[in-house]
Amino acid sequence: MCTKTHCSIIPPHILEELAKRGSLSCKKTLNDTHRILQKRNTILNNLLLEEDKTGEGDRFVYDSLNEYKQQVKLLLKEGNPKIDDKVANEVYDKSGFVRDYFKDAFDLNSINNMGMDIISNIRYGKDYNNAFWDGDEMTYGEGDQVQFKDFTSAIDVIAHELMHGVTQFLANLEYRSQSGALNEHFSDVFGTIVKQKFYKQDCESADWLIGDELVTEKFPGKAIRSMKEPGTANDFDNQPDHMDNYYTGQDDNQGVHINSGIPNKAFYLSVLEIGIDDCALIWFETLKVLWRTANFNDMLDNLMAIAKKLSEKGEVNIGSPEAITNSFAQVGLSQAV
């Protein structure tokens, strides 16, 4: 019913309802349709007609030379030896670590599971205090060097941005309101998992901070966000850690970086109960069944279904469903009876 060739004649609201009822093919069609439409509107005129090409997740590192442009000067590509550029070498190595984590843990072939090239742009703009994913590649500023260091200095930032790509291809969560907060949540979740793996930390000794390696001593705080204690990472941190304090304003695409604190806290609590590897698997499998407009309750419903299924198969801790239920209850989210 929901094949690629038929998807354009089925109204999105019907696809969405079928996706909610568990149809993976409809979810995929819904996500693909939306993504393809965007692509058609921008650069590629028709992805449906394009041959699917499988790559190997080759890395490319470009220098923006402090211009506001991408792919200005190619510095490194897959297999090249190190060069006399610490930032380029670091982003190459760290993006490789992230790619290999997803391959080893979930057998994911690069960002899109089709071996998409991993393109990083460094030294973007002037004193640019940001890193972003644009649908195809990652771009990092070198920071103002007053409050922020180079944005490639933090492994969790690199994993966070790359995860936006993974989310785009697995669930394409819309970037506003709760679906947008989930998009940010998944990037923080896998950003922090990769960071703990990179530094060989365990979940109790880890700091659960996002972007702590990015800030200097002059920054009024210890990090950008805290998954353990949302709202405490810096003087401006307004993340809630409970639905009672849910942000309802319009800023930040209706709070995508704000309300992500709520599921972030629930993830942290779940990890304490069942460990980071079981949570990683449950969250990753959940992302695969979510859809563009999924909200917090949709995620919880699917987390529970996946946790139940995986625990019955003995792939995760038998207590996973109960641990997740309790963790989400602590942030004010419960499954509808």
Add this chain to the structure above:
Amino acid sequence: MKYKIRISGGFIGISQSFEGELLMSESKKQILKKVLDQDISVEANQNLRDSFLYNLKLEIDGKSYSKSFNDANIPIEIIELVDEIKNKEN
């Protein structure tokens, strides 16, 4: 030129606001006015994540402009103006 600029969003999510007046050469004003008069409807990139959002209110020679951009569609003349203002205020 009078300006009121708010930069929000981004990975760090900390907003910045700038308000004031900037002396500007006539030739630079003309370039800016030309950019601002365009309907900059660069196709919105809906896959953009962690981008800055730039909200600008500018007044040049008595004419007001109100524009919003992100990192994917902000014209180079505008981002350079923002940099100039940030340098002046910091």
